[in-house]
Amino acid sequence: MKQFFTAGILAWNELHNDRSMPWKKEKDPYRIWLSEIILQQTRVEQGRPYYERFIAAYPAITDLAAAPDEEVFRLWQGLGYYARCKNMLAAARTVAQQHQGRFPDTYEGITALKGVGAYTAAAIASFAYNLPHAVLDGNVYRVLARFFGIDTPTDTTAGKKLFTQLAQDVLPGQQAGTYNQAIMDFGAVVCKPQTPLCKSCRLSSQCEAFQKGLTDLVPVKSKKLRIKKRYFYYLLSGNGSLRYVRKRTGKDIWQNLHEFPMIETPAPVTDAELLSLPAFRALAGPGNIRIESASPEKKQQLTHQTIHARFLRIGPETEVLPPEGFRAVSAAELDRLAFPKIIVDFLKG
């Protein structure tokens, strides 16, 4: 069954796989690593232009390592999960400073880089060096769970162990890179999350899920994702063309990105309720500050939370003091700073 599976994936790849990606067949570990970091939590279509922009701006890992943080964050803007960008820069600088600019060529060396987990390390090791390490991402979990009919939850310790071993068992040692790419493509194109193409699938004769009508039931997850709603009210204040902004720090989302003074509430509030909040006074200052205009609500979906945001112009301008921790920046500087996508969309109008 395992041999049938591996041979089937390779044959499908050889005969039918026409999924194109700019980094496919790439052998340069820097480019593979960059594409994998960009694609963590990001769809291929969204990640592709970012990959191309990064390669154009930083053709070698040493170029990326030498770039100023703010410039790299600005280029990353819109991709989200900024910890990835921070780790990416740290890893590039490790390669530049501790490996003389040469990307590590062992699985252990690759795993030691910041932001590189088991999946990314296996992808780089197999694509760049054909090392026999199986990738295990959402596509691979799904294909394996369906074909072998496994209902052990994938997000448990037992499930992770079982799937890691199985993925490694079905990996053809001599063709690790080709096979790893093939199984992920197969999951994306044939054994899709919804409506898999079972009728034309060359694995169907031995596929447990297809034979038993279980394709909708596996893979199994033990926990359902709970999405938290958050309500952000941005106060647009400043003096003339200057705007008050600060860099976000701490452990919350959007670390290292900039923001306007903001009040967060656990539920939506009216303008009158907002004006009466102590947080409003703390940010807007004393006096007769009012809300002069408000944008319609904007929404940004993150993995575990939905951000609802409104942008409120407050005034009169001369009475709004810069809140503590914020600084006044010009429109030109505003253009150079990195902001979360929801603010970028608002600024673009």
Ligand code: SF4
């Ligand atoms: S038969 Fe269907 S469920 Fe089974 S591997 Fe093929 S596409 Fe996936």
